[in-house]
Amino acid sequence: MTAIPLPQASPAPHKVVTQESPWARWILILLALSFLSLFLLLPLVAVFFEALRKGWEVYLAAITEPDALAAIRLTLIAAAIAVPLNLIFGIAAAWAIAKFEFRGKSILTSLIDLPFSVSPVVAGLIYVLIFGLQSWIGPWLREHDLSIIFAVPGIVLATIFVTVPFIARELIPLMQAQGSEEEEAAIILGANGWQTLWYITLPNIKWGLLYGTILCNARAMGEFGAVSVVSGHIRGLTNTLSLHVEILYNEYNFVAAFAVASLLALLALITLVLKTLVEARVAQQTSRGNHP
């Protein structure tokens, strides 16, 4: 049997018209890489370099002193409240938007995006205006000995506000692509609402949900602007990690500032790795079952 030579197997150096010349390609890659190193990689390395400049002992001392631990605790508390709440709200909002037709649907969709478009500082100020002492609700709060602004509840509120879009935004397109036929099939087969949610909807969106949660968590722990306005910067009480970094830096305590910052940088790196791992599964889940 004689082999028929395939056209692409021929060694003739003919030009591929859809590709740039090697020169152009190399220049573009080099440009992108040097930009990334200069603006992303270098600062990241600098954070760890500065943090460890005076050795491990100083580093450990900086992140284990009481104020730093209080800041870590507060950051974790804020995230632990904001992320689950946004999880529930995100699923509910995405479910409503993707699977039902109702009046004001487009308004709800834009409202979810509001925290993306509003400056976090403005968001913080809004809460000060609503719950601060000068507000109409302020006297009532003081009477009942409740403090929201310059206290933990304010920080949690501000964190929730800035992280609202992450999960809903991730789920809406996923749920829209999947449609509602599977849910309809489940209900016709006799499943009730909870069974449909638990056995059909949630498994179908689990990777998208995890992806959104990772991003939401990263933002919740790293938020600065909105939290800064409502916090009052009381050391050991209302300081989150990012606020603590600022305070230390303003006191020229660079090693401690960078040590605490390195925790946030580490969080970012972990988020990045998780995000990359989950991303592939999200793509798989979107495409699966959509094509016959």
Next chain:
Amino acid sequence: MTIEIHDLSKQFGSFTALNDINLKVNPGELLALLGPSGSGKTTLLRVIAGLETADSGQVLFNQEDSTDKHIRDRHVGFVFQHYALFRNMTIFENVAFGLRVRPRKQRPSAREINRRVTELLQLVQLDWLADRYPHQLSGGQRQRIALARALAVEPSVLLLDEPFGALDAKVRKELRAWLRKLHDDMHITSVFVTHDQEETLEVADRIVVMNRGRIEQIGTPDEVYEKPANPFVYEFLGHVNLFHGRVHQGHAWIGDLEVDAPEYSEAEDLNAIAYVRPHDLEVDRTLNGEPALAAHIVHILAIGPVVRLELAGKDNQSANSIYAEISKERFRELQLARGDQVFIKPRKLDLFPNHTQNGSIH
């Protein structure tokens, strides 16, 4: 299970999906809802299932009003066009789902569920796929699993929404015959939606032809094909030739051709449309002394036992090409070739004078 539908109407904004539908589905029959897209057939099916609510009217299951009954309590099986299998579950789990979600008291034991699911998978001849996931199956296999899943809860009505619409022609044909056989064995009251007239004529016991949210005709495949109620049904079911002519006092003229039309003895010089099925056209080389229409052959398709001729009329009685079907023997006898002049004469035609035309087509 008898399904009765009374005065059902449904609007989507300004679009009328269903317009005063009245219909009765007899127990054990396989009824087809046939119509072009946008005719309301899928909406009607979804209203029967309870997936949509009608603006007005009633759906009765065994004389019992189920308009406000929840989907779960209607005991219907539904097969979706795009299968809607649960992508995160194995084939076995998909079929078992309807049994597993039952309240604890009504739920069969694990062993019983196992037995039932295996039985159903054997029924659809796919028991060897039990551990696979939906995305690993072909379209035809998925649709059979969807059917098994719907049957698992022993529904009293089976509703199928374009069940073969997403499959290729060969698989579609196989599944069609298989569905017919399955229905003959199980005798479950079934309603299926389709826009494929061939599918309907082959599978259904009765056909409901729908157009623009209305029912145009209800009848057996034979009735609907042989005695279409109006021009819409005529054009929608099977190939048909359309001629323009006139009706006057019990006679109709199409060009030189005169036909008796006793049912229109009162008619006074009306425009009319005449429909003739391709196999009802007689083709001859000579006039034989009887009036006929002259035409010449544009194209010949001689595959299989039937020869299909595409003809162009001499006058403008027919705006489009005329199609005639003759047997191979007749074709050999006449020795026809492209460009030849022939005379055609309808053996049977249906006249629709313009004033009685109720479904507009063009």
